[in-house]
Amino acid sequence: MASLRPIVISGPSGSGKSTLLQKLFQEYPGCFEFSVSHTTRKPREGETEGKDYYFVERSVFEKMITDNGFLEHAQFSGNCYGTSKMSVEKISASGKICILDVEINGVKNIKSTDLNARYFFVQPPSIEALEQRLRGRGTETPESLKKRLDSAQEALDYAKEPGSYDHIIINDDLEVAYEKLKGILSAEYESLQVNGK
Numbered sequence: 001m002a003s004l005r006p007i008v009i010s011g012p013s014g015s016g017k018s019t020l021l022q023k024l025f026q027e028y029p030g031c032f033e034f035s036v037s038h039t040t041r042k043p044r045e046g047e048t049e050g051k052d053y054y055f056v057e058r059s060v061f062e063k064m065i066t067d068n069g070f071l072e073h074a075q076f077s078g079n080c081y082g083t084s085k086m087s088v089e090k091i092s093a094s095g096k097i098c099i100l101d102v103e104i105n106g107v108k109n110i111k112s113t114d115l116n117a118r119y120f121f122v123q124p125p126s127i128e129a130l131e132q133r134l135r136g137r138g139t140e141t142p143e144s145l146k147k148r149l150d151s152a153q154e155a156l157d158y159a160k161e162p163g164s165y166d167h168i169i170i171n172d173d174l175e176v177a178y179e180k181l182k183g184i185l186s187a188e189y190e191s192l193q194v195n196g197k
């Protein structure tokens with residue numbers, strides 16, 4: 001069904017993907033569901049297993065790769081991240097719109113699959129603003145901050161390539177960014193509401 005195309009959302013770490021998605025899920029409960037990724041990175045304080053991520057050891061992650069269990073997987077900032085096929089299928093089967101939050105290599109990999117997704121890029125107003133937000137979030141060591149900022153430049157360059165994303169959401173003022181995202185997705189959640197979901 002065209003209206004249930006999965007949504008792939010990407011953007012540099014700290015650009016505000018989680019913040020925007022949280023607002024969307026709050027305003028439209030039951031419409032969208034976040035595909036929970038697997039990762040080998042350690043949980044941050046307050047993160048819940050099975051909700052934020054499935055936190056797994058590297059050996060488990062590698063076994064899933066061998067078993068062809070991932071739609072996409074990639075290394076980022078020294079850790080592995082992946083979207084399991086099961087996670088996406090479960091959401092589609094439940095009649096909700098699946099949202100995938102993946103980094104640039106994940107985007108490229110998903111594009112090479114038959115997942116008929118729509119691609120969104122959340123762009124920070126500037127690298128300086130991004131650094132401030134990441135520092136403000138208080139989750140980064142000096143090393144992880146540097147890695148994230150280096151990757152951010154690559155992600156911004158890719159987003160400039162024609163056809164890389166269907167929509168670019170500039171997250172300067174949060175409310176403006178959120179309204180834009182919501183506007184683009186309105187056809188999706190309206191069709192779900194009409195269907196009584």
Ligand SMILES: Nc1ncnc2c1ncn2[C@@H]1O[C@H](COP(=O)(O)OP(=O)(O)OP(=O)(O)O)[C@@H](O)[C@H]1O
Pocket residue numbers: 011012013014015016017018019020133134136137171172173174175
């Ligand atoms: N428009 C905004 N203005 C100011 N601060 C913002 C804005 N959007 C998000 N933030 C803040 O920036 C920080 C990073 O946002 P968030 O954690 O949502 O980023 P993310 O893209 O999900 O990062 P990651 O990929 O590392 O999970 C958070 O502390 C958040 O509160």
